Every structure is written in structure tokens, then in C-alpha cells.
Amino acid sequence: MRGFIFLNRGPHLPKKGGGVWKEIHMMAGLREKENFKEEKVKKVLIGVSIMALIVIFVGLTIQDASAQKKKSCTTIQQGILKYAIDHYLAGKPLKTGYDIFGYNYQAMMFNGLYANSYFGGDGLPPFEGDDVAYLAANPNAVYHWAWPYRNDNLAMKWNDAWLSNLDCDGDGKLDRHLGYASYINSGAWLTNHQSGTYEDLGKTYAWNYFCKIVAVSSSDVLKWLPSTNPYYEGTWFKSDGKTEIGACIWGAFAVIQEVYNDQGSGDHGILYRSPVGPGFGKKW
Numbered sequence: 624m625r626g627f628i629f630l631n632r633g634p635h636l637p638k639k640g641g642g643v644w645k646e647i648h649m650m651a652g653l654r655e656k657e658n659f660k661e662e663k664v665k666k667v668l669i670g671v672s673i674m675a676l677i678v679i680f681v682g683l684t685i686q687d688a689s690a691q692k693k694k695s696c697t698t699i700q701q702g703i704l705k706y707a708i709d710h711y712l713a714g715k716p717l718k719t720g721y722d723i724f725g726y727n728y729q730a731m732m733f734n735g736l737y738a739n740s741y742f743g744g745d746g747l748p749p750f751e752g753d754d755v756a757y758l759a760a761n762p763n764a765v766y767h768w769a770w771p772y773r774n775d776n777l778a779m780k781w782n783d784a785w786l787s788n789l790d791c792d793g794d795g796k797l798d799r800h801l802g803y804a805s806y807i808n809s810g811a812w813l814t815n816h817q818s819g820t821y822e823d824l825g826k827t828y829a830w831n832y833f834c835k836i837v838a839v840s841s842s843d844v845l846k847w848l849p850s851t852n853p854y855y856e857g858t859w860f861k862s863d864g865k866t867e868i869g870a871c872i873w874g875a876f877a878v879i880q881e882v883y884n885d886q887g888s889g890d891h892g893i894l895y896r897s898p899v900g901p902g903f904g905k906k907w
Contacts, residue, residue, distance in 0.1 A: 700729075704716065724743040728797060731786065732780045737769065737817060777816070778816040781813045782812050787801060809838050814835050828886040830884060830886065832881070834878055837879055
């Protein structure tokens with residue numbers, strides 16, 4: 624069995640998130656009734672027409688406001704947004720598409736080696752598979768906690784509340800939980816899909832792990848329950864204190880689904896599924 628799976632915290636660009644839009648659905652209906660006077664019918668029809676115009680106007684106003692807001696945001700394509708000062712690519716502009724570590728900030732995803740999701744943010748170059756050559760150039764990398772996972776694969780996806788592809792507050796960084804003081808209530812989510820191989824008694828086995836992580840709400844309750852997991856931070860529950868959401872991770876998040884498959888141990892399928900449900904788009 625491979626052992627403990629390390630969850631990846633996601634992109635290493637300091638700060639922020641994405642706003643929340645509320646859709647207003649308006650419906651107007653008429654039922655014809657017998658013996659209605661013609662004038663009354665006309666008045667109703669006129670009222671419905673006016674309401675329809677109001678709905679169209681409100682919709683256009685919301686679209687215009689949204690478009691205007693995006694116009695005031697800085698995009699990656701403009702070449703102004705840069706990597707953080709402690710990043711290996713410090714001072715270089717972010718670009719669309721994948722960077723040398725595996726991050727695609729425009730598409731809000733990562734595809735690459737697990738260790739590389741951390742190496743760049745910690746000032747190290749990307750690992751390309753040659754241990755000897757890499758350690759000769761970066762001897763301290765062997766002490767990095769992610770070094771043992773350098774050959775494991777990682778795929779991540781996230782939404783704009785986790786890390787946007789825009790800078791709308793003007794601080795020169797991609798937004799995180801824009802409009803919120805923290806990730807709580809932001810609706811942020813992240814997925815991790817890890818995979819690799821390991822050897823045991825002369826045999827090579829494949830394994831893979833998948834999880835979904837969501838930001839919790841301010842009304843949710845954190846409880847401490849017995850656990851053998853050294854990284855356990857408690858369990859999040861809904862406001863009733865009874866409906867479980869999932870294990871707490873990084874303070875403001877809950878793990879709502881875990882899937883693990885391992886040829887060596889025989890593990891297969893769901894490790895955990897939140898009683899509230901594993902879907903996104905909810906206010907946890």
C-alpha cells in the first residue's frame with residue numbers, strides 16, 4: 624500500500640478570490656377566465672408587456688454591469704500580472720497556457736508532477752525526472768517535503784473563487800475569494816487527482832487518488848472527533864451540528880469526496896462521500 628496521500632493546496636500565487644452573482648428569475652402568467660371584460664384583458668396584457676420590458680431591462684443592466692466590471696480587471700493576456708517575488712519565475716509575466724511547472728492559470732488547472740506544484744513557489748526549478756542532475760544543481764531539494772513525491776502525477780482544477788484568472792481589485796495578483804474577507808462563504812472549490820506507481824517485494828503497483836474540496840460557510844460548525852490521521856483538523860458539520868459535511872482541511876475547507884484505487888493493497892472505489900453530497904455549487 625502506498626501510504627498517506629498528501630492533498631495539494633493548489634496554486635502558489637499569494638492572495639484572494641471571485642465574486643458571487645445572484646440570478647433573479649421573474650415569471651409572469653395569465654389565465655384566461657370566462658366572462659372577462661375586454662378592457663380588463665387589455666389592461667392585464669399591457670401590464671404583462673411592461674413587466675416583460677422590465678425583465679429585459681434588468682437582464683441587460685446586469686449584463687452591462689458585469690461586462691463593465693470585467694473591463695476594469697487586469698487579464699493574463701495583458702502581460703502585466705507577474706509571478707510572486709519568491710517564485711522561481713519571479714518578475715516574469717504570467718502567460719496563457721501551461722507554464723514550465725504545469726500550471727495553466729488562464730484555464731484554472733494544473734497538470735504535471737506533484738512536486739512541481741510546490742517547487743516553483745518555493746524557488747526551485749521544475750523537476751524533469753533525473754534525480755542525479757536535479758540534485759547536482761539543487762542539492763537542498765532533497766530536504767523539501769515534496770521530494771519523495773517527485774515522480775507522482777497530479778491534476779488539479781479549481782474555480783475563480785479559489786483562484787481567478789483576473790485581477791479585479793488592482794493589487795497586481797490574481798484574485799482569491801474576491802468580495803470576501805476569507806475563503807469562508809466564497810463558494811471556492813478544488814479537485815485533486817493524483818496517480819503513480821510503487822514497488823513492493825519486487826513488484827510494481829499502480830495507484831490513484833481523487834478528492835473534492837470545498838470552502839465552508841460561516842454558519843457551519845467545526846467539531847473535533849477521534850482520528851488516527853495526523854493531518855486531521857476536525858470535521859465540519861452544517862449549522863444543526865448533526866449533518867456532516869466532511870473532514871476539515873486548511874481551516875476553511877472540507878473534503879467532501881475521496882476515491883482511492885491501489886493494485887497492491889486491493890483498495891478500490893469510494894473512501895469517503897459527504898452525507899450532504901459530493902457536488903459543487905452549494906453553500907456548505
